[in-house]
Amino acid sequence: MLNYRHLHYFWSVAKSGGITRASERLHLTPQTLSGQLSQFEQQLGTPLFRRAGRRMELTESGQLAMSYAEEIFQVGAELEEMLRRRPEERLLPFRVGIADAVPKTIAHRLLSPVLRLPEPVRLICREDRLDRLLAQLAIHHLDMVLADRPIPPNMDVKGHSHPLGQCGVAFLAEPTLAEKLGGAFPANLNDAPLLIPGEDSALRTPLLRWLERQNIHPRIVGEFDDSALMKAFGHTGSGVFPAPSASVGEVERQHGTLSLGQTDDIQERFFAISVERFLTHPAVVAVSTGARRGLFDGERGSDETPLAL
Missing domain, CATH: 3.40.190.10 (Periplasmic binding protein-like II)
Known part of the structure; x- marks a missing residue:
């Protein structure tokens, strides 16, 4: 099982750029921290750092580990913040990935109903390429992805594309x-x-x-x-x-x-992509319902519209 204390040490060294600075922040001796990193690398079976002068740079494996560590500790910080609030102040997080190609005006109008739900939610939007967002969805770092296409057939991602309009x-x-x-x-x-x-x-x-x-x-x-x-x-x-x-x-x-x-x-x-075959998350349902009743309900096939200035 992953040693999360070791992961935190690794994350701190990577953020600080070296063992000496990280050891000061963690209140550990450089020797202790170096030993803990070596144990972590032995456990994973791959080096995470390489020396570059006085600095330590991430290896390819280290960069991969760092991307996951950033997500893990971000979620941890959100959990800590949530638990510190009183029950009536806690908001259910709703994490949405928005593909670069989706126009911002469309994304805004699709997501607006989420902020009007009876049970308040905290809307968290991430924008990126569709393939990267689907990878995040697959490991449950996102609740939904807004895209201008269904899941590409060449992507090995278990998910379902729900047409919005x-x-x-x-x-x-x-x-x-x-x-x-x-x-x-x-x-x-x-x-x-x-x-x-x-x-x-x-x-x-x-x-x-x-x-x-x-x-x-x-x-x-x-x-x-x-x-x-x-x-x-x-x-x-x-x-x-x-x-x-x-x-x-x-x-x-x-x-x-x-x-x-x-x-x-x-x-x-436009599509809402989720891991669910049937929409059950209240925020995803709100997006789908709002799209059909508001944004796209009046769209019908018609002839080309002439210039009007």
Whole structure:
């Protein structure tokens, strides 16, 4: 069984960058701490540190151990804080992973019902690539993952993808750029500077195929894994950018942009991924119910919407 005292010693040395500083914080002699680390490495059967001058650097195994130690002691700190509170002040933690490709406006609207539950919860959001978030979900470090696609078939992760809804795609631009482009949608996208999602986004391939079918050839001037960064560049007039049609109003208000038009030929889909086959966690149920009754309930297939400036 893992010796958690040894794990704490290892974590402290890694955070401090050396045995001497860590021993001062732990109120141990350097010799004692060094001996405890050696025992820990012998127990694990792999070195965790290597010498780099006066400093100690993590080996590859040490980096892996450190990532787990950070999670373990973070959860421990949350437990300690929770137990110190009076029963009526304790909030149930709800840990959500949000894939980079999910627009922040969509994530905010999907998660808002969680903060209105009768039993208060503490919402903890982590943003990362989908594959990393699914790995965290698999070891129960997350309660749910919000994604723009179901679990990829090539990932060996035991989980279930629950559809939250889908909507069309709008194209937005900073007002000066929108005025320059003019014309009818979607022809006004031809030769327009375009910002597109990165390769990790489920929207990227359908978007490029749709442009090809429409015989439209924009100038792709930027690719972004983070949807918020893409909108920030769009806000400054760097290019036209796509966004879910369900959030057009919010995006226009937040980023001072205008919609050039939208299409339902491209569909953005959103999923809640959990380890549960059937949704039972009250917060996950709130997300699913809110999505169907609020965010996506009015979305229907329709013809392309013309430019309205």
